[in-house]
Amino acid sequence: MKWQQRKSWETRCKLLNAALTCLERDGFHSFRLDRVASEAGVSKGALTHHFSNKDDLLVHAIEKVLDEFVDALARGVEEFHDDHLTLDGFLDLMWQHMSGQLYMVTLEIALKARHEPGFKDLLTPQVRHFHSRIDDIWQQLFPHLSPERASHLMNLSMNLLRGMGTQSVFREDSEYFNELLRAWKAMLRQQVAS
Amino acid sequence: MKWQQRKSWETRCKLLNAALTCLERDGFHSFRLDRVASEAGVSKGALTHHFSNKDDLLVHAIEKVLDEFVDALARGVEEFHDDHLTLDGFLDLMWQHMSGQLYMVTLEIALKARHEPGFKDLLTPQVRHFHSRIDDIWQQLFPHLSPERASHLMNLSMNLLRGMGTQSVFREDSEYFNELLRAWKAMLRQQVAS
DNA sequence: AAAAACAAACCGTCAAGTCGGTTTTTATTG
DNA sequence: CAATAAAAACCGACTTGACGGTTTGTTTTT
Numbered sequence: 001m002k003w004q005q006r007k008s009w010e011t012r013c014k015l016l017n018a019a020l021t022c023l024e025r026d027g028f029h030s031f032r033l034d035r036v037a038s039e040a041g042v043s044k045g046a047l048t049h050h051f052s053n054k055d056d057l058l059v060h061a062i063e064k065v066l067d068e069f070v071d072a073l074a075r076g077v078e079e080f081h082d083d084h085l086t087l088d089g090f091l092d093l094m095w096q097h098m099s100g101q102l103y104m105v106t107l108e109i110a111l112k113a114r115h116e117p118g119f120k121d122l123l124t125p126q127v128r129h130f131h132s133r134i135d136d137i138w139q140q141l142f143p144h145l146s147p148e149r150a151s152h153l154m155n156l157s158m159n160l161l162r163g164m165g166t167q168s169v170f171r172e173d174s175e176y177f178n179e180l181l182r183a184w185k186a187m188l189r190q191q192v193a194s
Numbered sequence: 195m196k197w198q199q200r201k202s203w204e205t206r207c208k209l210l211n212a213a214l215t216c217l218e219r220d221g222f223h224s225f226r227l228d229r230v231a232s233e234a235g236v237s238k239g240a241l242t243h244h245f246s247n248k249d250d251l252l253v254h255a256i257e258k259v260l261d262e263f264v265d266a267l268a269r270g271v272e273e274f275h276d277d278h279l280t281l282d283g284f285l286d287l288m289w290q291h292m293s294g295q296l297y298m299v300t301l302e303i304a305l306k307a308r309h310e311p312g313f314k315d316l317l318t319p320q321v322r323h324f325h326s327r328i329d330d331i332w333q334q335l336f337p338h339l340s341p342e343r344a345s346h347l348m349n350l351s352m353n354l355l356r357g358m359g360t361q362s363v364f365r366e367d368s369e370y371f372n373e374l375l376r377a378w379k380a381m382l383r384q385q386v387a388s
Numbered sequence: 389a390a391a392a393a394c395a396a397a398c399c400g401t402c403a404a405g406t407c408g409g410t411t412t413t414t415a416t417t418g
Numbered sequence: 419c420a421a422t423a424a425a426a427a428c429c430g431a432c433t434t435g436a437c438g439g440t441t442t443g444t445t446t447t448t
Contacts, residue, residue: 004413004426011427027309029223032403044404045429054404108305110363114298115221120364127364152377155361159374162360163353169304170314170321180353183346187381198392198447205393227438238438239395248438 012050014040019061024101028108033057059122062109066126069097070133077137087192088185090141095161095181103165134158142192153191160184206244208234213255218295222302227251253316256303260320263296264327271331281386282379284335289355289375297359328352336386347385354378 018040023031033054037044051057076093079085085093097103113120138154139147164177212234217225227248231238245251270287273279279287291297307314332348333341358371 002414007413008427025309027305029306030309033405034403043429046427048405049427049429104308107301107360110360111221111302111305112223114363115219115224124364152374155374156354156377159357159361160350160354162357163355164357166301166304166356166360167349167353169308170318180346180349183350187385190384191381201447202393226436237395240393242439243393243395 008050011040011042011046014042015047015050015057016061016064019057020065020101020105023058023061023108024104028058028112031108055119055122058109058112059119059126062106062123063126065102065105066130069102070130070137072097073134073137077140080141087141087189091157091181091185091188094157095164095177098161098165099168099177103162107166145192153188157184157188202244205234205236205240208236209241209244209251210255210258213251214259214295214299217252217255217302218298222306225252225302249313249316252303252306253313253320256300256317257320259296259299260324263291264324264331266291267328267331271334274335281335281383285351285375285379285382288351289358289371292355292359293362293371297356301360339386347382351378351382 015036018036022036022039026032026035031054033047034044036057037047040047047057051060072093076085076090080087080090109123113123135151135154138150142150142153145153160180164180168177209230212230216230216233220226220229225248227241228238230251231241234241241251245254266287270279270284274281274284303317307317329345329348332344336344336347339347354374358374362371
């Protein structure tokens with residue numbers, strides 16, 4: 001029980017990464033299990049061995065990407081407290097992730113969940129956990145504000161970034177998004193100061 | 195050339211509405227032409243007679259919904275100038291539309307466009323036209339601000355609402371969204387005043 | 389008569405899931 | 419320490435069902 005365990009974990013990991021790659025590249029509508037398998041360099045049989053079906057694979061893939069995002073933010077807040085990162089820098093970190101693979105993948109999944117109650121139920125616990133972790137992070141970011149106010153500012157920021165992520169589908173213009181971000185940072189500083 | 199023209203226009207319209215209904219209810223992944231036909235109360239043959247294929251139907255449907263949205267905002271800005279609508283009320287109007295059929299449909303379409311360059315090319319002119327009309331509206335809303343500043347505030351607002359629309363998939367809690375909106379209105383007033 | 393509006397059967401394609409089989413690793417036993 | 423049984427990892431052909439587009443036929447209008 002050693003070589004097998006490790007090998008198993010490795011192919012599982014390869015499959016999850018391949019699933020995320022395919023989901024971002026092809027979208028859920030054109031998400032094909034055999035393409036995931038070939039992207040991971042294993043057979044379709046191996047995939048079905050590790051994940052009982054499409055939904056199972058997707059749920060675990062989304063779990064992975066959300067965890068990695070929150071981990072990155074948690075490291076960010078540490079740097080913030082050590083004065084190695086400004087508030088602006090923290091927002092840059094958020095945008096860096098939200099404009100990459102993460103957001104598009106969660107968007108694809110969210111739309112799927114919207115139309116499949118069973119799948120949504122599978123995801124809801126993950127989503128709740130994700131939000132509570134992010135909420136914690138913002139409470140740490142602004143310990144001098146009331147928890148409600150910190151949550152508000154966090155949710156406004158997250159939703160702004162979500163919207164920007166969505167708009168980036170049709171408008172590929174990083175300078176424009178940087179400007180928006182700059183404007184938001186200024187408003188946020190104002191709110192935090194008052 | 196009269197009964198025919200009218201009948202034709204009627205079934206076209208029924209088909210477009212049915213397409214929007216199906217797209218919001220089922221999502222693009224489960225968007226089926228025969229379901230659109232039965233939703234519209236016509237046969238599949240009628241559908242293929244009016245629209246050459248799926249993409250053609252979708253492009254015209256999205257055109258319709260975007261036009262209706264901007265028309266509503268245009269009426270809103272008139273009421274604003276006649277002092278029948280406050281800035282808060284105008285944002286409520288925007289959120290009312292963005293939290294309804296409009297945004298979910300555009301989201302489905304945006305994700306499709308993201309993975310199908312040909313389809314994206316079909317939509318890009320529509321999207322540009324949409325944005326220029328919305329931009330005009332915000333310029334009319336804030337004639338005393340610089341065009342750049344008005345555009346900034348518009349894009350921040352739109353993207354915030356987009357993000358809220360996205361989040362509403364997992365969080366059905368209208369009071370929460372009203373609170374966020376209230377906070378944003380306050381910040382926006384501050385920005386407009388200064 | 390001709391063209392438009394509509395109906396519905398048909399077919400080719402394509403992917404998810406199933407399943408019997410193969411190879412490799414781990415546990416057991418004399 | 420083999421020998422071997424058992425279990426896990428993996429492979430890929432096949433079935434099955436579904437849907438988009440085509441095509442042929444029918445009715446109604448001009």
